[in-house]
Amino acid sequence: MAEIARLLLAGSPILVVLILMIKFQWGGARAGAAGWFVAMIVAFLAFGASAEMLVYAQTKGALLTIYVLYIVWAALLLYFVTEEAGAIESIGNGIQRLTQNKELQLLIVGWVFSSFLQGVAGFGVPIAVVAPLLLGLGFSPLVAVAAPAIGHSWAVTFGNMATSYEALLAVTGLPGTMMTHGSGVLLAIACLLCGWAVLMIYGGWASVRRAFVPLLVIGITMGVTQYSLAAVEVWTVAGFSAGIAGLLISIPVARVYGKRSAASDDTPDFAPLENGMTLGWALAAYGLFIAVISIAIFSVPVDALLNSVRFTLPFPELTTAQGRIVPPADGKSISLFGHPGAHLFYTALLSLLIYQAKGFYRSGVVSRIAARTAKSGVPTSLGMISMVCFAVVMDHSGMTSVLARDIGAAFAAIYPAVAVAIGSLGAFMTGSTTNSNVVFGVFQKEAAEISGFTVAGILSAQTAGASLGSMFAPAKILVGCSTVGLAGKEGAVLSTTLKWGAILVALTGAYALLLEPWL
């Protein structure tokens, strides 16, 4: 009885946020603050967190939030720089030109393009960039946010230069080659499932039937590309290359299968916009983004120069009254000029100058961009800080461990499936696949050894689940909603991604259980 009460208490902040956002339609900032209160009270009274631990947890959470907000604000800035120039509208027209089939448009933009963006940027950028594009193509705001949220999630582990995978290796101390096969296989299947789910949220089985062959061809291309590159030990570019392969195969697929769907009644627009914006100039901003990232990451002297100024804070050892020890460690390190947010910022600045020189803007554009960026960024940021801080409190006080351990013990016979669910839970709570791998990596390794399953199989299941969990992480949903005018109304989107996330996590868990001996 006491164990059940402890489990309920440990999960209470998450339950509160879910209930308030889904049932009562609270915005992320309000619900996150409520979750923060519950986490603080439960951590202090039931889990023995000291005042000192709660204080340091806030600072760690704030540091982590600033790391993420750097990207969020820069992504919003880049979006409004391109949107004000008419680039978003032009890209929408361009995809209509490539195919007028709504299912293919959704697959190419919501699944393939968002996966590509995850490969180059991550941290919510795919949702922030793709959601307005889909809105411009005529999809509902709910589909516009939910499709990239679901569509990009399979690519998170090896996306963004495989930071999540590297984090898992760092905390477990295992060689990278140990999990490339397992995670590559699980995520390749998850890739197809994500594409399927993107079609399901739009038009159900009818849409899946209409776009089944493109789904299969593009999905296999992306999944196999990622697996192959991870298997030959270049996992840092596996996600990025899978996105490129997906975009390239989409062009012939769209030509062959891009007939008008029954649902489509839009007329293709081939002409430049009134301000002269063409598809080439519209895509220039994203081409520039790839160039900036390539130079910043692959040029060793530039990489060293940009990362020469770093900021972090050291944290002391912290203990709870119940004896749980959080070892001393540095907080999240922020590279002022080499951060992914800085890459986005450089791109935004260069794009602004180029579009300004080309005369694509109306007068007063700078103040308009600044105002729109602030209007979208502030509510999102407020939601993020409360949620990240309560996730850190839960982690430090031992609430997260109780959740993982008790759930794991209850389902020991099907632990690979549970490992997927635990990974997704971590991503949901922290808004980050990397954080989930950091929080649960060691625990999953120990659980694998105790339960008799292979360490490689369980850790592959962990990172696959953490990847998929990013689709229903409120922090990411907040980002997407802020770019399509749904700030404060995140509940509807969250309930959609939560439903499909649960289905995909269950399916991935099922095949992780079946395939575990071979992972």
Added chain:
Amino acid sequence: MIAKLISQSGLLCLSLVFPGLMYLAARQGQLGLAIVFLALQTLIMGLLIVRK
């Protein structure tokens, strides 16, 4: 009333500043002062809830 006086931008700034102040106080061994800043952070979270 207080909730209306402080804008969302103000709340965001304060919610990022107070953890920094908590850290500085705690590192200098002034846990009492750190707890005061934690109480102020609690107030900010409360304001987030009462604002609609």
